[in-house]
Amino acid sequence: xxxxxxxxxxxxxxxxxxxxxxxxxxxxxxxxxxxxxxxxxxxxxxxxxxxxxxxxxxxxxxxxxxxxxxxxxxxxxxxxxxxxxxxxxxxxxxxxxxxxxxxxxxxxxxxxxxxxxxxxxxxxxxxxxxxxxxxxxxxxxxxxxxxxxxxxxxxxxxxxxxxxxxxxxxxxxxxxxxxxxxxxxxxxxxxxxxxxxx
Ligand SMILES: [Zn+2]
Numbered sequence: 001x002x003x004x005x006x007x008x009x010x011x012x013x014x015x016x017x018x019x020x021x022x023x024x025x026x027x028x029x030x031x032x033x034x035x036x037x038x039x040x041x042x043x044x045x046x047x048x049x050x051x052x053x054x055x056x057x058x059x060x061x062x063x064x065x066x067x068x069x070x071x072x073x074x075x076x077x078x079x080x081x082x083x084x085x086x087x088x089x090x091x092x093x094x095x096x097x098x099x100x101x102x103x104x105x106x107x108x109x110x111x112x113x114x115x116x117x118x119x120x121x122x123x124x125x126x127x128x129x130x131x132x133x134x135x136x137x138x139x140x141x142x143x144x145x146x147x148x149x150x151x152x153x154x155x156x157x158x159x160x161x162x163x164x165x166x167x168x169x170x171x172x173x174x175x176x177x178x179x180x181x182x183x184x185x186x187x188x189x190x191x192x193x194x195x196x197x198x
Pocket of ligand 1: 087088089090091092159
């Protein structure tokens with residue numbers, strides 16, 4: 001996946017965030033003037049804008065941009081899509097993998113676009129459950145397929161670094177629609193994504 005920088009940061013947003021992060025550092029007992037921290041508010045301001053750039057992006061447009069007429073109705077599966085997001089409760093990362101499938105109904109889209117749709121919704125403040133259904137709904141609305149399946153497996157740093165410290169727990173969420181509501185189709189998908197999972 002491409003992790004390119006944002007072309008243009010909004011200076012007013014960067015400045016406002018920098019001021020707040022500088023205050024936050026002081027409140028946390030740090031000296032924002034010391035050498036290692038001097039550029040931290042700016043770096044953090046830009047990192048946060050990068051990690052929430054999905055608000056400005058339109059998942060359906062991305063799918064539309066590579067939508068092709070194709071007369072196939074076999075299940076299309078894209079598995080192990082890397083995923084990095086921020087939990088909206090703690091603004092700490094959660095990360096893992098998304099597995100996505102759809103059954104075309106006259107139209108297909110570029111496989112890389114499916115991965116980009118994951119980024120569009122992941123680069124916002126999220127809960128894993130909503131992220132899962134948003135991806136499903138974008139594919140459903142744009143491609144009008146016979147079915148869509150999305151499974152996300154992720155680890156949440158808010159759980160691993162604080163509170164309960166369940167270090168190895170993986171949260172799995174899923175969203176199925178159409179043909180995938182049938183047990184048979186769903187189990188075919190599950191078989192495909194677990195085939196050589198490590
Ligand atoms: Zn959290």
